[in-house]
Amino acid sequence: MTTVSDQQTAASTRSQRAATTASTPRRSLLDRRGAAVVGGLLLPALLLLGWQLVTTTGLVLAYKLPTPASVWAAAVDLASNGDLYLYTAISTQRVLLGFAIGSALGLVVGAVVGLSRLGDVLLSTTLGAIRAVPSLAWVPLLILWLKIGEESKITLIAIGAFFPVYTTVSAALRHVDPHLVEAGRVYGLRGVSLLTGVQLPAVLPSVVSGLRLALAQSWLFLVAAELIASSMGLGFLLVDSGNNGRVDRMILAIVMLALMGKLTDALIGLLERRVLRRWT
Amino acid sequence: MSAATALPVTITGVRRAFPVPASRGGRADRASRSVRRGTTGGTVPAERIVLDQVDLTVEPGEIVAVIGPSGCGKSTLLRLLGGLDTPSAGTLRIGDQIVTGTDTRTAIGFQEPRLLPWRTVAQNVALGLPRGTPRSERATRVAELLELVGLTASADLRPRQISGGMAQRVSLARALARRPGVLLLDEPFGALDALTRLRMQEELLRVHAARPTTVLLVTHDVEEALYLADRVVALRTVSDGEHSPVSDVAPSVVRVLDVPGARPRDRADARLAELRVELLEGLGVVTHHVSGASEPYPAI
Known part of the structure; x- marks a missing residue:
């Protein structure tokens, strides 16, 4: 459906909007992007300060909570032999692969369940039951079936990513404004063209928020996968350091998970902003 | 730009009845339905008749307004013509083809x-x-x-x-x-404020003059109907939700009125004002009109 003129008009709309936002007279301090970033970092900075205070004053003993400096030293230590980079990279790779597979399947199955009464009747009960299974319950079975390799971990993460996308997409498609669908039909859209012309664009904001949830869930399931059977990755670092009493590395692993999770979430947040701007 | 070829519309013996949903209402409703089933012979499911015995021919390029109280099936008639709904009986033709689904010759507003x-x-x-x-x-x-x-x-x-x-x-x-060969408009200006509505009426007439097409306009605004249309078709409610037996149902169309004069019409035309009162009284509105023929219009 997108023609050259469509793209041109979209581009000119964007430039027009840019012009109007530039001319907006005054915005409060909190609306500025820089202020938002600084504000968001305020609490972490305070936490860091508090951490430093309770550890250096001896309020909390070092074997329970090491100082920020020793966690930093552990990071430098692990980075110098390349392990930190390797663990982070392998975990990110697992998350991204599992997320891609799971959310693609979630999109397809969500579309089937959301659009066809038959699909809904046949699938939704079973999928609802499978969704209720806690993530850790899958681990032994997946290891038995897929061995202790990448496959079992990626499958588990894909299961984790599948459900948020499936749920949001199927629910959103069921509630697409029937007036718009009818208008689409009146103007000759049916089947696939109706799906791509009206139904999918109508649920795009829900799809993106489903993806965002799925990504968060992927990180959750990653740790579940790596806690039990792995020799690499942030989850492995966590459990291995626990076994060896390296609290500094445990905290490092948690901080890395938080950072990577936030980073990937911020990327998808950018996508969301772009999509919503186009949509509204 | 070439003008669209306006197409005639022929509606013969159209009836549209909806089955009464079984799950609606409580026990009392179910009881009344079963009683009704008894009167109609036991096996006939209850249905709500929205349109019955509709016969109407619209000439190519003509503007026909359809008026009537809410729930009388105006919109249903339009949806049938647009192929968004199928009649329970009878046929609708656009040109010489029977309407079977949405098609490229009609457009709906x-x-x-x-x-x-x-x-x-x-x-x-x-x-x-x-x-x-x-x-x-x-x-x-x-x-x-x-x-x-x-x-x-x-x-x-x-x-x-x-x-x-x-x-x-x-x-x-x-x-x-x-x-479109036939333009179907379902209360297109109903949600607009009064002034915008008047402007849009002019707009429609201008567009129609520039590119004559057959127009079926559903409206609840009698004045709008008289100002825009060549003919006004008045519908009535054939079943009031009491599921009256099929044999009692009278035709949906109560009256077809030729609007005098040519467009653009004078909004202050006395003849139109007279007709407006007449149509409104036919719709059951108290007009407090004193002079002349205040008799409700006769059924055809």
Whole structure:
């Protein structure tokens, strides 16, 4: 459906909007992007300060909570032999692969369940039951079936990513404004063209928020996968350091998970902003 | 731009009845339904008749307004013609073909603009273009239509950024983009404020004069019907929800009125005012009109 003129008009709309936002007279301090970033970092900075205070004053003993400096030293230590980079990279790779597979399947199955009464009747009960299974319950079975390799971990993460996308997409498609669908039909859209012309664009904001949830869930399931059977990755670092009493590395692993999770979430947040701007 | 060929509409013996939903209401409702089943012979399921025995012929290029109380089946008639619904009995023809589903010769303008919010005004109008319109032609057709409804400057805005009246004009342009043989308008100006509505009526007449097409206009505004149409068709409610037996049902069309004079009409025309009172009283409205024929119009 997108023609050259469509793209041109979209581009000119964007430039027009840019012009109007530039001319907006005054915005409060909190609306500025820089202020938002600084504000968001305020609490972490305070936490860091508090951490430093309770550890250096001896309020909390070092074997329970090491100082920020020793966690930093552990990071430098692990980075110098390349392990930190390797663990982070392998975990990110697992998350991204599992997320891609799971959310693609979630999109397809969500579309089937959301659009066809038959699909809904046949699938939704079973999928609802499978969704209720806690993530850790899958681990032994997946290891038995897929061995202790990448496959079992990626499958588990894909299961984790599948459900948020499936749920949001199927629910959103069921509630697409029937007036718009009818208008689409009146103007000759049916089947696939109706799906791509009206139904999918109508649920795009829900799809993106489903993806965002799925990504968060992927990180959750990653740790579940790596806690039990792995020799690499942030989850492995966590459990291995626990076994060896390296609290500094445990905290490092948690901080890395938080950072990577936030980073990937911020990327998808950018996508969301772009999509919503186009949509509204 | 070549004018669309206006097509005639022939409606013969059309009836539309909806089955009464079984799950609605409580025990009392079920009891009354079973009693009713007893009277109609036990096996006939209860149904609500919306339209019955509708016969109507519309000439090519004619504007026909359909009026009637709410729930009388005006919109259903339009949906049947647009192929969004199928009649329980009878046939509807556009040109010489029976309507079997949505087709390219008709276009519907709904009461709500129903624009796709993620598309610009121009892209929404482009949705109405017939499939297979050459890419090079699409942009020029859209530009022409936007000019016709006076929205050239708003082409790149999104539906959320324009007013209700503008959105309704976009909707009209989208309907016209099909070059429809029959234009079906379902209370297209009903949701607009009074002044915008008057402007839109002028707009419609201007567009119709520029590109004559057959127009069926459903409205609840008697004045609008008399101002715009060549003929006014008055419908009545055939079943009031009491599920009266089929044999009791009278035809839906109570009256077909030829509107005197040629367009553009004088809004202050005394004959139109007289007819307006007459039609309103036929719809059961108390008009407090003193002079002359205040008798409700006779059934045909």
